[in-house]
Amino acid sequence: MSSGPELVSVTVDDRQVAVPKGTGLVETALAAGIEIPVFCYEPRLGPPVGACRMCLVEIEGMPKLQAGCTLTVTEGMVISTSATSAKAAEGQEATLEFILVNHPLDCPVCDKGGECPLQDLTFRYGPGNTRMSFAKITVDKPIPVSPLIALDRERCILCYRCTRFSEDVAEDGLLIARNRGAHTEIATFADEPYRSPFSGNVVELCPVGALTSTLYRFDARPWEIQNVPTVCTGCAVGCNTSATIREGKVERILSRNHPEVDRGWLCDKGRYSYPHLCAEDRITTPLRRGPKGLAEITWDEALDEAETMLRGSAGSIVTAFSGSETTEIAYALGRLLRAGLDAHSAVLPESTSDVLEAFRLPLSGLAEAEIVVVVGDDPVVERAPIVDLWIKEARRRGAEVVVCSPTGSVPTAPGAGAKTCRELASSRGGLGTKLRSSERAVLIWSGPGGGGGARIAELAHELGFESKPGCGAFHLAAAANPRGVALGWAVAADADETNPEPIELLVVSGDEAASNPDVRALAEQASRVIVLTMFHELAGGWADLILPSTGALERDGTSMNLEGRVQRLRRAVPPPCPDELAWISKLASRFAVDLPPHFPGVFAELATELFRDLALDDLGPHAPLPTRQAYVAPEPATTPAPPEEAEALRLHRYRPLFSGPAVERVPELGFQRPLRDVELSPADAATRGISNGDAVVVRSNGTSATLHARVNKRLIQGVVRIADEHAGDLHPAVDVVKA
Amino acid sequence: MTVTAEIQKLRKRYPDALSAVMPALQLAQADNGGWLSPDAIREVADALDLTPAYCLSIASFYDQYYLEPVGRRRIEVCTNVSCGLAGAQQVLEAFERELGISAGTTAEDGAYTLGTIECLGGCGWATVVAIDNRHRLRVQAHDVPGIVEELRGA
Amino acid sequence: MPEYPQIVFAGTDGGAVLDLDAYIESGGFSALRKARAMPPDDVIAELDASGLRGRGGAFFPTGRKWSFVPKPDQLAKPHYLVVNADESEPGSFKDREIMLRVPFRFLEGCLIAAHGIQSQHVFVYIRGEYEREFEILRDSLAAMHKADLLGGVTVVIHRGAGAYICGEETALLESLEGKRGLPRTKPPFPAIAGLYAAPTAVNNVESITTVTPVLEMGGAEYAKLGVENSTGTRVFSLSGDVVSPGNYELPHGISLRELIYDIGGGVPNGRSLKAVIPGGSSTSVLTADDIDTAMDFTSLVEAGSSIGSAGVIVIDDRCCMVQLGIRVSQFYEHESCGKCTPCRVGTKWVTQILQKIEVGRASQADLDVLLSVCDRILGKCLCPLGDSDAIAVLSYVDRFRDEYRAHIDLGRCPFDGESSLEGIVAPSAIHEHHGHETVRA
Numbered sequence A: 001m002s003s004g005p006e007l008v009s010v011t012v013d014d015r016q017v018a019v020p021k022g023t024g025l026v027e028t029a030l031a032a033g034i035e036i037p038v039f040c041y042e043p044r045l046g047p048p049v050g051a052c053r054m055c056l057v058e059i060e061g062m063p064k065l066q067a068g069c070t071l072t073v074t075e076g077m078v079i080s081t082s083a084t085s086a087k088a089a090e091g092q093e094a095t096l097e098f099i100l101v102n103h104p105l106d107c108p109v110c111d112k113g114g115e116c117p118l119q120d121l122t123f124r125y126g127p128g129n130t131r132m133s134f135a136k137i138t139v140d141k142p143i144p145v146s147p148l149i150a151l152d153r154e155r156c157i158l159c160y161r162c163t164r165f166s167e168d169v170a171e172d173g174l175l176i177a178r179n180r181g182a183h184t185e186i187a188t189f190a191d192e193p194y195r196s197p198f199s200g201n202v203v204e205l206c207p208v209g210a211l212t213s214t215l216y217r218f219d220a221r222p223w224e225i226q227n228v229p230t231v232c233t234g235c236a237v238g239c240n241t242s243a244t245i246r247e248g249k250v251e252r253i254l255s256r257n258h259p260e261v262d263r264g265w266l267c268d269k270g271r272y273s274y275p276h277l278c279a280e281d282r283i284t285t286p287l288r289r290g291p292k293g294l295a296e297i298t299w300d301e302a303l304d305e306a307e308t309m310l311r312g313s314a315g316s317i318v319t320a321f322s323g324s325e326t327t328e329i330a331y332a333l334g335r336l337l338r339a340g341l342d343a344h345s346a347v348l349p350e351s352t353s354d355v356l357e358a359f360r361l362p363l364s365g366l367a368e369a370e371i372v373v374v375v376g377d378d379p380v381v382e383r384a385p386i387v388d389l390w391i392k393e394a395r396r397r398g399a400e401v402v403v404c405s406p407t408g409s410v411p412t413a414p415g416a417g418a419k420t421c422r423e424l425a426s427s428r429g430g431l432g433t434k435l436r437s438s439e440r441a442v443l444i445w446s447g448p449g450g451g452g453g454a455r456i457a458e459l460a461h462e463l464g465f466e467s468k469p470g471c472g473a474f475h476l477a478a479a480a481n482p483r484g485v486a487l488g489w490a491v492a493a494d495a496d497e498t499n500p501e502p503i504e505l506l507v508v509s510g511d512e513a514a515s516n517p518d519v520r521a522l523a524e525q526a527s528r529v530i531v532l533t534m535f536h537e538l539a540g541g542w543a544d545l546i547l548p549s550t551g552a553l554e555r556d557g558t559s560m561n562l563e564g565r566v567q568r569l570r571r572a573v574p575p576p577c578p579d580e581l582a583w584i585s586k587l588a589s590r591f592a593v594d595l596p597p598h599f600p601g602v603f604a605e606l607a608t609e610l611f612r613d614l615a616l617d618d619l620g621p622h623a624p625l626p627t628r629q630a631y632v633a634p635e636p637a638t639t640p641a642p643p644e645e646a647e648a649l650r651l652h653r654y655r656p657l658f659s660g661p662a663v664e665r666v667p668e669l670g671f672q673r674p675l676r677d678v679e680l681s682p683a684d685a686a687t688r689g690i691s692n693g694d695a696v697v698v699r700s701n702g703t704s705a706t707l708h709a710r711v712n713k714r715l716i717q718g719v720v721r722i723a724d725e726h727a728g729d730l731h732p733a734v735d736v737v738k739a
Numbered sequence B: 001m002t003v004t005a006e007i008q009k010l011r012k013r014y015p016d017a018l019s020a021v022m023p024a025l026q027l028a029q030a031d032n033g034g035w036l037s038p039d040a041i042r043e044v045a046d047a048l049d050l051t052p053a054y055c056l057s058i059a060s061f062y063d064q065y066y067l068e069p070v071g072r073r074r075i076e077v078c079t080n081v082s083c084g085l086a087g088a089q090q091v092l093e094a095f096e097r098e099l100g101i102s103a104g105t106t107a108e109d110g111a112y113t114l115g116t117i118e119c120l121g122g123c124g125w126a127t128v129v130a131i132d133n134r135h136r137l138r139v140q141a142h143d144v145p146g147i148v149e150e151l152r153g154a
Numbered sequence C: 001m002p003e004y005p006q007i008v009f010a011g012t013d014g015g016a017v018l019d020l021d022a023y024i025e026s027g028g029f030s031a032l033r034k035a036r037a038m039p040p041d042d043v044i045a046e047l048d049a050s051g052l053r054g055r056g057g058a059f060f061p062t063g064r065k066w067s068f069v070p071k072p073d074q075l076a077k078p079h080y081l082v083v084n085a086d087e088s089e090p091g092s093f094k095d096r097e098i099m100l101r102v103p104f105r106f107l108e109g110c111l112i113a114a115h116g117i118q119s120q121h122v123f124v125y126i127r128g129e130y131e132r133e134f135e136i137l138r139d140s141l142a143a144m145h146k147a148d149l150l151g152g153v154t155v156v157i158h159r160g161a162g163a164y165i166c167g168e169e170t171a172l173l174e175s176l177e178g179k180r181g182l183p184r185t186k187p188p189f190p191a192i193a194g195l196y197a198a199p200t201a202v203n204n205v206e207s208i209t210t211v212t213p214v215l216e217m218g219g220a221e222y223a224k225l226g227v228e229n230s231t232g233t234r235v236f237s238l239s240g241d242v243v244s245p246g247n248y249e250l251p252h253g254i255s256l257r258e259l260i261y262d263i264g265g266g267v268p269n270g271r272s273l274k275a276v277i278p279g280g281s282s283t284s285v286l287t288a289d290d291i292d293t294a295m296d297f298t299s300l301v302e303a304g305s306s307i308g309s310a311g312v313i314v315i316d317d318r319c320c321m322v323q324l325g326i327r328v329s330q331f332y333e334h335e336s337c338g339k340c341t342p343c344r345v346g347t348k349w350v351t352q353i354l355q356k357i358e359v360g361r362a363s364q365a366d367l368d369v370l371l372s373v374c375d376r377i378l379g380k381c382l383c384p385l386g387d388s389d390a391i392a393v394l395s396y397v398d399r400f401r402d403e404y405r406a407h408i409d410l411g412r413c414p415f416d417g418e419s420s421l422e423g424i425v426a427p428s429a430i431h432e433h434h435g436h437e438t439v440r441a
């Protein structure tokens, strides 16, 4: 191969390596099979800072020891690490001695014990005993920097990883270093918690036990635990995770760096909502509504009951999905209900348009982008948090980021996204031209409507993105696997949708569906309802039959993320109830549908139908991205009715990241949930004499809600924004007055 | 003019508004009786579109931002080498006697804060004493009663 | 006492020139006119010819530094001149007097330098403790603005807020950008990626002020002053146990004896000279035996020290060298930025060991640990601040080992409470924790 990057040859200790010009010294040594110890160095946090001095090496021609992490190699460089240079070894021992001067050697009681870089390096390079005969700096014992994270300043070695993450990756500017010199310490402002959707990452970044999860108070030793690789179903990104298991319980969720998807970052929803598996109202045995309300029944009784209900309602059954089911569960239900009962009617969550397959790009492509255009009503971080981090990185690397939304750089009224796309498509100046000429541009639809990305796909087509491998388009769906669910349901049988009136039986699959107001409305119409749910609270009041369901961490299956990547969920812990695939196949057999009772079998069937004979092993630990497909023009947009131009303000409600049945069951996540705020533009606030923090009443004919006003400099005039859970049943046209 | 308004003017002085954070904190401190309360820091943060936490990380790095209340008059005696050789410690002790407070503390009535300070760049005119950041040169222990007299008078 | 040529302080005869017209009367701004008539590279050539080297401490050739700044056509970013007026090195107080007495010569130098590196933007970073100096610069600048002398160049005076580390050029740039004053790793050097990652020259106040006479008299003429390798004059700051402390502009190469005795009037009260810190607290101490050392770059290196910022601290026989070590180390401990481990932890540790020695509770083993801790700081830090502490303390122990031993053998300080630095209270000893408390839930 001729057109590779220019190589330079370098000597590390006694070994020769050739690496691309500009490769970091630490990476170069690694390529030569030599590990240079580091604490502060973490390339994902931006440029090296050279703070901890653990990586000292000797370099021919340089009188002083050098911090290896801060250098890139040049042709002919001769590097000696502690392995061959006494000077470097002395330097490293010096650094370790200094680090340990103030570090309590409390490893036996430290959460990090056994998996602590400092512990390991001390063991390998460290001084046997400390010569420090003075009182160590002692500070107050662990303090919470938030309900999720505890900080033990005695253990902190000031590598500034956590503060660099906060400032340079999440860009939240909330976790800081304060004071100077030996008084330097990690802190938040005043008494405010570290309230960032990404806060948990600092716990993983901390190379010592200074930052720990309050949820992971853990006395066990690493050999007692087991890490199961799976994927998160908190949103449509599908971050790769590994679940730490001990005695059949999930103890914590860690990132499992998929360089194309998540780069090893997780949001707090994905990291900290696992305790919902042990929620108090978790259901483990089926429940049937009798004269005295819901009563527990056996699974055999439950399946008999379900069979009777299904037979009794044949022809007028509707199924409502959550969109977080595995593709296999959706397919299995499809086989049961469609093949078995001709019940083809389903309520599917807002899905992602197939057309986007023509513009596929790994999410990591965002980092290389020179222009990123986001269209849609919802903030990216609320729909797909990790995408927000990718966009921030693109901006740091110099990309122009244009956001057309109610709070964006181009203020855009809610619902106007499709119009924006049309305008961009026809625009021959400014942004339009830039997009056309760019080889590295990315379009993102973040919000409801837009044909699940179809509008953005049309735009991408207009701009000729098919032929540009560096350009791509994404739709940020609201659920984790809406497309997999839709496809699984679709291929289960081929017959057209029929809309039964009236509905005899409503089958509700999953907790999001069970907590969805529209589905509840359907349930009102239906004469009988079967609900598959994890939690009593969600369906207790209205279901006739409740079948306990499993959580994502208890499932084997696949899920298709917003890139169209098919990723594998692995069962981390056994469910407290039968697995869906098992009982669905039993039930199906009673309707002469045969269906494998376990994941590999179902997947095999699906794969031939859906994934062009993809084999399980093809998914691997890090699933690949399928190739692009040819562009097929989508269904044209149904022009929405123009919003009534009233005196009133337009209510824009959005679903916050920290919401939903799982999050609601983790008290520690409470502080992350949206405040009882109504956001107003400065102008609208001013005309109503409202200022930040005022108690206000939001009214729309008949209904009202009392909230706190938050004046948002970036919010477009004429619009107020409220998180779904606080908007109650307000209508789209509202007004706001001081309480 | 309000602090916020003045800060807006400061922004324009620099190619990047972030550079205005130090002068902005100085303004806010002067406006808040010589120290930066959490609210004073919040005001600076708002004016510069920064987080209060970021502003705290800056304010707490530099010695001339005060994060606790200080006396109405601030007396700082340089005790670095040259001043030390010239008798800075005697000068400091004289102030402690005259003011009845020890170095590093503020008088109960909030009238004075007495402290020591690193080299003020006046080694040739030792001992240097900074009073509200104005330097008195060649101060000797026997000058102190007069100085305190003067401060009380003023 | 012979008359020495006054270059930096020319035309002041002991006073100050704060009036613009008076300055112009005496030929002010002729150098600027001359420079602006020259292509920038010729200005740099004059500097090269003058042999002028940085007065801030690193003694780097000023002309060469400017030549590293890419030409605008090579790097189409704004170029910056940043003047270091953070003067905080203990023993150094020359930049202050320059700003007090010849502000216009200094500002003229800024404009010449800006022309030399083809910059339209000058920032003067002045330490927050310099209130009067700030006012004088501000007013002088206003006068120049009124007289339309700036020629389109913007000069911004940025006030520090009390942090010695911000004298280090990259920390200064961070601070100027509105960040914590933490030194950057080099490369890249400021000349390539300095302020706002753009090409930047950072120069000391005295260096910049000297640029004006260099252009006036011509580099070759200036180079005739002083000695080989250390051309020109230097404003020496003389302080400590000397009859007439103060700033003296003298040619490089003058002997320490001349400086202390002929000019400084010697050690007062019949005391005897014990030690001299020749270039600010960061430099190795000299003893009375080194009294004939010439005050220039090479001679001081040969004497095992360095010229640093030419802040000469004279120390007589009343001073305990362990107490000196403590006080100097306390300074570096207090001023350490806290970014890198050896400096943040080491400087504090050094102070602690010295204090143990001073009170007579130390053994030979502690002295060995002290030396080894200094070695472990030396050359391992991100910037030279930590080194400074180690260099200074190592030199005290090396030159006055008997006195250190005496503390150990006697089990007390041999000065019996009579040392001139006895009981001196450093800020680090009463340093309060900054910051509002973190959430306790």
Ligand SMILES: Cc1cc2nc3c(=O)[nH]c(=O)nc-3n(C[C@H](O)[C@H](O)[C@H](O)COP(=O)(O)O)c2cc1C
Residues within 6 Å of the ligand: C053, C054, C055, C056, C057, C058, C059, C060, C062, C084, C085, C086, C087, C088, C089, C164, C165, C166, C167, C168, C169, C170, C202, C203, C204, C205, C207, C208, C383, C384, C385
């Ligand atoms: C810890 C430390 C403190 C410094 N303090 C100052 C200072 O106060 N003033 C100064 O001009 N240079 C200071 N320097 C030197 C500067 O880093 C830089 O070399 C100098 O300003 C360059 O200007 P010059 O070449 O004209 O000397 C300091 C260096 C270090 C490492």
Ligand code: SF4
Residues within 6 Å of the ligand: A155, A156, A157, A158, A159, A160, A161, A162, A163, A186, A205, A206, A207, A208, A210, A211
């Ligand atoms: S808390 Fe951990 S990550 Fe943060 S600076 Fe300290 S050691 Fe580094």
Ligand code: FES
Residues within 6 Å of the ligand: B078, B079, B080, B081, B082, B083, B084, B119, B120, B121, B122, B123, B124, B126, B127, B128, C090, C091, C092
């Ligand atoms: S030692 Fe006091 S001003 Fe320098």
